[in-house]
Amino acid sequence: MNQHKWTTPEIRSKAAEILSRMSLEEKAGQMTQYDWGFNPINPDTGLSQRDVIIDQIAQGKVGSVFNLPGAEQANSLQKLILDKTANGIPLLIGRDVIHGYRTIFPIPLAQSSAWNPELAGKTAAASSREAQTDGVAWVFAPMIDVTRDPRWGRIAESIGEDPYLASVYAKAWVEGAQTDDGPGLATASCPKHFAAYGLAEAGRDYNTVDISDRMLREVILPPFREAVESGALSIMASFNEINGTPACANRYLLTTILREEWGFEGIVVSDYNAVQELITHGVAADEEEACLLSINAGLDMDMSSGIYIRYLPKLVREGKVDERLVDEAVLRIIAVKLKLGLFEQPFVTAIASEYATESSLPPEHLSLARQSARESIVLLRNEKETLPLSRSTASIAVIGPLAKSLQDPLGCWSFDGRPDDVVSLLEGIRQSVGSNTAIHYTQGCDVESDSDAGLDEALETAHQADVVVLALGETYLMSGEARCRTSLDLPGGQRKLAEAVAALGKPVVAVLITGRPLAIPWLQDCTDSIVQAWHLGVQSGHAIAEVLFGDYNPSGRLTATFPLNVGQIPIYYYRKNTGRPPGGVYTSYYIDSSTDPLYPFGYGLSYTSFRYGAIRYEKQRISKDEAFELSIEITNTGTREGEEVVQCYIRDEVASVTQPLKKLAAFRKIKLAPGETTTVSFTISESSLAILDADMNLTVEPGHFTIWIGANSSAGESVRLTVEA
Numbered sequence: 001m002n003q004h005k006w007t008t009p010e011i012r013s014k015a016a017e018i019l020s021r022m023s024l025e026e027k028a029g030q031m032t033q034y035d036w037g038f039n040p041i042n043p044d045t046g047l048s049q050r051d052v053i054i055d056q057i058a059q060g061k062v063g064s065v066f067n068l069p070g071a072e073q074a075n076s077l078q079k080l081i082l083d084k085t086a087n088g089i090p091l092l093i094g095r096d097v098i099h100g101y102r103t104i105f106p107i108p109l110a111q112s113s114a115w116n117p118e119l120a121g122k123t124a125a126a127s128s129r130e131a132q133t134d135g136v137a138w139v140f141a142p143m144i145d146v147t148r149d150p151r152w153g154r155i156a157e158s159i160g161e162d163p164y165l166a167s168v169y170a171k172a173w174v175e176g177a178q179t180d181d182g183p184g185l186a187t188a189s190c191p192k193h194f195a196a197y198g199l200a201e202a203g204r205d206y207n208t209v210d211i212s213d214r215m216l217r218e219v220i221l222p223p224f225r226e227a228v229e230s231g232a233l234s235i236m237a238s239f240n241e242i243n244g245t246p247a248c249a250n251r252y253l254l255t256t257i258l259r260e261e262w263g264f265e266g267i268v269v270s271d272y273n274a275v276q277e278l279i280t281h282g283v284a285a286d287e288e289e290a291c292l293l294s295i296n297a298g299l300d301m302d303m304s305s306g307i308y309i310r311y312l313p314k315l316v317r318e319g320k321v322d323e324r325l326v327d328e329a330v331l332r333i334i335a336v337k338l339k340l341g342l343f344e345q346p347f348v349t350a351i352a353s354e355y356a357t358e359s360s361l362p363p364e365h366l367s368l369a370r371q372s373a374r375e376s377i378v379l380l381r382n383e384k385e386t387l388p389l390s391r392s393t394a395s396i397a398v399i400g401p402l403a404k405s406l407q408d409p410l411g412c413w414s415f416d417g418r419p420d421d422v423v424s425l426l427e428g429i430r431q432s433v434g435s436n437t438a439i440h441y442t443q444g445c446d447v448e449s450d451s452d453a454g455l456d457e458a459l460e461t462a463h464q465a466d467v468v469v470l471a472l473g474e475t476y477l478m479s480g481e482a483r484c485r486t487s488l489d490l491p492g493g494q495r496k497l498a499e500a501v502a503a504l505g506k507p508v509v510a511v512l513i514t515g516r517p518l519a520i521p522w523l524q525d526c527t528d529s530i531v532q533a534w535h536l537g538v539q540s541g542h543a544i545a546e547v548l549f550g551d552y553n554p555s556g557r558l559t560a561t562f563p564l565n566v567g568q569i570p571i572y573y574y575r576k577n578t579g580r581p582p583g584g585v586y587t588s589y590y591i592d593s594s595t596d597p598l599y600p601f602g603y604g605l606s607y608t609s610f611r612y613g614a615i616r617y618e619k620q621r622i623s624k625d626e627a628f629e630l631s632i633e634i635t636n637t638g639t640r641e642g643e644e645v646v647q648c649y650i651r652d653e654v655a656s657v658t659q660p661l662k663k664l665a666a667f668r669k670i671k672l673a674p675g676e677t678t679t680v681s682f683t684i685s686e687s688s689l690a691i692l693d694a695d696m697n698l699t700v701e702p703g704h705f706t707i708w709i710g711a712n713s714s715a716g717e718s719v720r721l722t723v724e725a
C-alpha cells in the first residue's frame with residue numbers, strides 16, 4: 001500500500017470547506033507555531049510572550065504550540081479555541097519526544113546498535129502514548145540524519161552512518177510513532193532534519209553543508225524518502241545551508257524533491273527560528289524577505305519566529321505572494337489535524353490518561369526500556385573471557401564518575417524523564433549480586449575536571465577487589481544539540497584513573513556510558529573488557545548488569561565507526577577505492593596513523609561464537625529485473641545461547657560512476673542455542689543492485705557484483721554475481 005498518499009477525498013473536501021471560511025490572518029495563523037516554553041516579557045508592552053500567544057490563539061491566529069507543561073494547559077488552550085473562534089481549528093501540540101517521554105529509552109544511536117527496528121518502533125509507539133497524556137499530538141522525531149562525524153553532538157540522536165539502516169529504522173519509527181488508536185490518540189511524526197544537517201562541516205553543529213547532488217541522493221535522502229513512503233505526516237526543514245541555500249529557503253529540497261518527486265502530502269515545518277535565521281545566513285535582508293523566501297520554497301509552518309503571521313497577509317495583499325501557496329499549506333495543516341482526529345477529540349481523553357506517569361512508569365514500558373537497553377549494548381573487547389563476571393566473585397570494585405549517576409544515563413533530549421526513575425550502574429550491579437559478593441564503590445575522578453584528588457582512594461578500592469568495573473564516559477550534556485567536541489577522548493581525569501587502576505594488574509572491565517563513539521585506542525591497553533553502554537535510559541543499570549553477569553549475551557553491533565583518532569574523521573565503512581594502487585608511498589594513507597578504524601561499522605562481540613558456512617546460491621547469472629537468492633548456514637559453536645546480526649553487503653564492481661567498496665544491503669538478527677544451526681537467506685533485488693548512473697537515473701548496470709555475508713563490515717566471505725545485459 002502506498003502509505004504516503006494518506007489524504008482521503010473526505011479529508012480533502014473537509015479541509016477545503018474549512019479553508020473557504022478562513023480569513024487571510026487565520027490562514028497565516030495556522031502556519032504559525034509558538035514555543036510555549038520561551039516566555040520573555042516585552043519591555044515596551046509589559047506583556048509576556050504567553051499573554052501574546054493566548055491572545056492570538058483566541059483570535060484563531062495560531063496553528064501549533066509546543067513545550068506545553070501538561071494536559072491541563074493543553075485542554076485549556078483547546079477550549080479557548082472552541083469558545084472564542086468561529087472555525088474552531090484545534091491546535092497541533094508538539095514536543096521533542098526523541099527517545100522516550102517519561103519512560104526514557106536508549107538514545108537513538110544506541111537503539112540502532114540493537115539492529116532491531118521493530119523494537120525501536122515499539123519504543124516510539126510507547127513514547128507517543130505517554131506524550132499523549134499531556135496533549136501532545138506531534139512528536140519531532142525520528143532524527144534520521146545520516147552522519148559520519150562523531151564530533152557532532154547530534155550523532156547521539158541519529159541512526160548512525162548508513163543510509164540503508166537509517167531507512168529501515170525511519171520506517172519502523174514513523175510507523176511506531178504514528179500508531180493510530182483513534183481520535184485524540186494518534187500522533188504525527190516529524191522526521192528531521194531535512195536535509196544534510198548531519199554533514200555540518202568539521203562536526204560543528206549548524207555549520208555549512210556543501211554536498212553534491214549525488215551524495216545527497218545516495219546517502220542523505222533515502223531515509224527521508226522511506227519516511228515519506230511510510231506515511232510520515234510532517235517533516236522538519238533543517239537549520240543548515242545546502243550548497244548556498246538554507247533549507248528553509250531551499251525550493252529544490254522542499255518543493256522539487258519533496259512534493260514533486262516524492263508526492264509528500266504532509267506539513268513541512270521549519271526548525272526553531274530558522275525562518276528568522278535566513279537573515280543571519282545572509283540570504284534575506286529582513287523578516288519580510290525571509291518570509292517571502294520560505295513560502296516560495298515550500299515551507300508550510302514557521303516554528304517560533306512569528307514571521308509568517310506578521311508578514312504573510314501583507315505580502316499576499318500586496319500581490320507579492322500568491323495566495324494559492326498559502327492555501328495549499330493551510331490545507332495540508334488542516335488535513336493533518338483531521339487525520340489525527342483532533343477536530344473530533346481535541347482534549348486529552350480518559351483513555352490517554354491511563355498512561356499518565358505521575359507516580360510510576362507503566363510496567364510494560366519499563367520492560368520495553370530494559371529490552372531496548374540490553375540489546376543496545378555492544379561488547380567491544382573481551383580478553384581472557386573476563387566477561388561475563390562470575391556471581392561467586394567475592395569482591396567487585398565499581399569505580400568511576402558515571403557509576404552512580406542518575407542523570408547522565410538519560411542522555412540528551414530527556415527533559416520529560418526523571419533521574420529518580422533511573423537505575424544507575426552501581427545500583428544495577430548491587431541488585432544483581434548475592435550477599436556473598438561485596439561491592440566497593442568510589443568515584444575516582446571527575447568528568448569535568450582533571451583533578452586527581454580521588455585517585456588514591458580509587459587505587460585502594462581497586463586493590464581490595466577481585467575485579468574492577470570502571471564506569472567511564474560522557475555526561476548527558478556532552479552530546480545532543482550544540483554539544484560538539486574536538487577531542488574524542490574520555491574527558492576529565494578518566495584516562496589517568498583508568499591507567500592507574502590498570503597498573504595494579506587486576507582484571508579490569510570498562511563500561512563506556514557515552515552519547516557518541518570515542519577515539520580511545522589506549523583503553524585497550526588498560527582493560528580486559530570494554531562494554532559500550534551508551535546513554536541507555538531509565539533501565540540502564542539493570543541492562544548493563546545483565547550483560548556483565550551474563551544474564552544477557554550482548555548482541556549489539558556498531559552503527560557508527562569508532563575512529564582511531566580524530567584526524568581520521570570522517571571515517572565510515574561506505575567508502576570508495578580511489579584510483580591509487582595499493583602499497584608504496586603514493587597511496588591514500590596517513591604517514592602518522594593507520595587508515596583502519598578502532599572498531600568498524602557492524603562490529604560487536606558475543607559470549608558465544610558463530611561459524612559462518614559457505615554462501616549458497618542457485619544461479620550465478622541473472623537478468624536485470626531478476627532477484628538473486630543466497631543463503632548461508634550459521635552455527636552457534638559456543639556454549640551459550642546468543643544472538644548474531646548477520647550482515648549482507650554488496651558492491652557493483654565496475655559501474656559508470658564510482659561505487660562504495662561495500663554497501664549494506666540487508667541484515668537479519670538471529671538467536672541460536674549452543675550447537676544450533678540455522679539457515680539465513682537474503683534476496684538481492686533491483687533495489688540493492690541499482691545505482692544512480694552518470695545522468696542520475698536509478699538503474700541496474702550489467703556486470704559483476706560482489707556480495708558478502710559476514711559478522712561486520714570488515715568480515716565475511718563473498719560470492720560473485722553477474723547481471724546480464
Ligand code: NOJ
Nearest residue numbers: 096140192193271272481
Ligand atoms: C531545534 C532542534 O534542531 C530540533 O531538532 C527540535 O525539534 C527543535 N529545536 C524544537 O525543539
